[in-house]
Structures are given as structure tokens and as C-alpha cells.
Amino acid sequence: xxxxxxxxxxxxxxxxxxxxxxxxxxxxxxxxxxxxxxxxxxxxxxxxxxxxxxxxxxxxxxxxxxxxxxxxxxxxxxxxxxxxxxxxxxxxxxxxxxxxxxxxxxxxxxxxxxxxxxxxxxxxxxxxxxxxxxxxxxxxxxxxxxxxxxxxxxxxxxxxxxxxxxxxxxxxxxxxxxxxxxxxxxxxxxxxxxxxxxxxxxxxxxxxxxxxxxxxxxxxxxxxxxxxxxxxxxxxxxxxxxxxxxxxxxxxxxxxxxxxxx
Numbered sequence: 001x002x003x004x005x006x007x008x009x010x011x012x013x014x015x016x017x018x019x020x021x022x023x024x025x026x027x028x029x030x031x032x033x034x035x036x037x038x039x040x041x042x043x044x045x046x047x048x049x050x051x052x053x054x055x056x057x058x059x060x061x062x063x064x065x066x067x068x069x070x071x072x073x074x075x076x077x078x079x080x081x082x083x084x085x086x087x088x089x090x091x092x093x094x095x096x097x098x099x100x101x102x103x104x105x106x107x108x109x110x111x112x113x114x115x116x117x118x119x120x121x122x123x124x125x126x127x128x129x130x131x132x133x134x135x136x137x138x139x140x141x142x143x144x145x146x147x148x149x150x151x152x153x154x155x156x157x158x159x160x161x162x163x164x165x166x167x168x169x170x171x172x173x174x175x176x177x178x179x180x181x182x183x184x185x186x187x188x189x190x191x192x193x194x195x196x197x198x199x200x201x202x203x204x205x206x207x208x209x210x211x212x213x214x215x216x217x218x219x220x221x222x223x224x225x226x227x228x229x230x231x232x233x234x235x236x237x238x239x240x241x242x243x244x245x246x247x248x249x250x251x252x253x254x255x256x257x258x259x260x261x262x
Contacts, residue, residue, distance in 0.1 A: 117262060120177050121146055127173045144262050148174065149241075152191075152211070152254035159196060161210040163218055171215065174258070175223040186231045186259040187212045187219075192250035193237045209234025215256055 121141050128137045136151040155167035163171070178185065189208030201207040212232040219225040242249035 113262075116181070117141065117146055120181060120260075123180075124148060124174070124177050127177070128170075131170060131173060133170065146260040146262070148258040148260070150256045150258075151251070152256060153251075155215070155256060156211060159198065159201070159207070161201075161207060161214050163214055168218065168222075171218055172223065175219060175225060178219070178225055178260075181260070182226075182229070184229055184231070184261040185225075186233060186257075186261070187216050188239075188257045188259065189215075189232075189234045190239060190253060190255045190257065191237045192240075192253045193244040194250065204236040205234055207234075208236050211256060 121139050124139050128134050133154060136154055138149040140147040154170055155163055189212035191204040191208050196204055196207055212234055216230045216232040220227045240253045242252040244250050244253060
């Protein structure tokens with residue numbers, strides 16, 4: 001009877017050990033699945049992960065900082081889990097980890113953005129070269145803009161604001177690149193200092209403004225560019241880029257500019 005009892009006790013102990021081992025394996029599996037799901041952040045998971053990280057690490061005493069940006073693509077992110085009661089150095093370290101991750105993502109986004117504008121500039125230069133008007137066009141990239149400068153003779157006859165057919169072909173090519181981006185565009189008309197005094201254009205203000213307006217209307221009505229992206233402005237002769245005392249300088253000053261705001 002004693003031996004039977006010992007066997008029963010031994011059997012009960014074995015079953016208890018197996019149950020504990022099974023629970024341990026299950027918990028480990030869940031833990032590693034959790035780590036994997038949090039280590040690879042895609043565009044759909046990033047926002048929810050951002051909120052969770054900020055809530056866990058930053059919203060404690062001494063925390064702070066801005067929210068993470070969404071739609072940043074895939075990124076490997078190392079998370080340092082801490083006890084909810086921990087403060088001080090661990091909280092600061094966790095904030096640094098998150099700020100580092102944000103910095104990496106923002107840097108990548110800025111690189112992609114700059115590459116996009118570089119491609120737009122390159123395409124415009126190639127298109128104008130194929131049209132044979134490179135000597136009458138400048139494409140200039142600044143920190144906050146891309147400037148496309150067209151000599152007025154491409155688009156208009158002297159003293160006129162009606163767009164020439166060759167000018168429309170040039171605008172058609174320009175519009176293809178403008179459709180590839182969604183930035184705001186300021187269209188400016190500029191003249192030289194030679195006075196004009198006609199019923200339609202009493203001064204160069206009216207001429208430059210009407211030219212810019214007609215270009216915008218053509219882009220909107222004929223080429224389908226979103227009017228909310230466009231602004232027409234006339235500057236008259238008051239923003240020269242060359243010397244108005246020479247024929248060459250006056251020719252350069254008669255122009256239409258497209259400032260694409262980054």
C-alpha cells in the first residue's frame with residue numbers, strides 16, 4: 001500500500017511539473033512574438049507604437065517632447081522596457097532612444113524630399129533642352145524653392161499678354177513636372193523699364209500682372225493644374241535681374257517666373 005501511494009504521489013508531481021513547463025514555454029513564445037511585432041515598425045503600426053512609447057516613457061514626471069511623425073516607412077526600433085515606477089536616468093535614456101529614432105526617420109524623410117526636388121529640376125532642364133530653349137530658361141534650386149525662369153519672348157509678343165502657340169507648348173511641358181508634385185506655385189510677371197501706355201496696359205504693372213494671370217488661367221483651364229496651388233502676381237519693372245541700361249539686360253528682365261515652394 002505504501003508503494004502504491006508513493007507511485008501516485010510521484011505521478012501527481014510529474015503532472016504538475018509538466019504543466020508548469022508548458023506554461024513557461026507558452027509565456028516565452030508570447031514574449032518573443034511581442035518583441036518581434038514591436039521591433040519591425042511599418043507605416044500602419046507606427047502611429048499606435050508612437051502613442052504607446054510616449055505614454056510609457058515620456059508622460060512621466062520630467063518627460064516631454066513632441067509626438068512622432070507618421071507615414072515614415074519601415075525602421076528597426078530598439079525598445080528598452082523599464083518598470084513603470086522607474087524615474088530619473090532610465091526615463092531620460094528612454095526619451096533619448098525615442099528622439100534618436102525620430103531623428104533617423106526625419107533625416108530619411110528629408111533625404112527623400114530633396115531627391116524628389118532634384119529629379120524635378122533635372123527633368124525640367126532635360127525637357128527645355130529638348131525644346132531647344134535652354135538659353136532662354138533658367139532652373140534654379142534654392143533652399144526653400146525651385147525657380148523656373150522663362151524669357152518673355154517664349155510666351156508673348158512685345159507689349160502683348162496673349163500666349164503664343166510655342167509658348168503653350170512650353171507650358172505643356174512644364175505642367176507635366178508640376179503634376180508630379182503638389183507644392184504651391186507663385187507665377188510672377190516681370191518687365192523691363194521701357195514705358196508702355198496702351199488702353200489695355202497703361203503701365204508695366206498691368207502688363208506684367210495680365211501676363212502672369214493668363215499663364216495661370218492656361219495652366220488651370222487647359223492643363224488641369226489645381227487652382228488652389230497657384231498664385232498670379234505682377235511685379236512690373238521693379239525686380240530686375242539685369243541692367244536695364246543695356247539691350248541684353250532689358251531682354252533678361254522681361255520674363256515669367258514660376259516659384260515652386262518646397
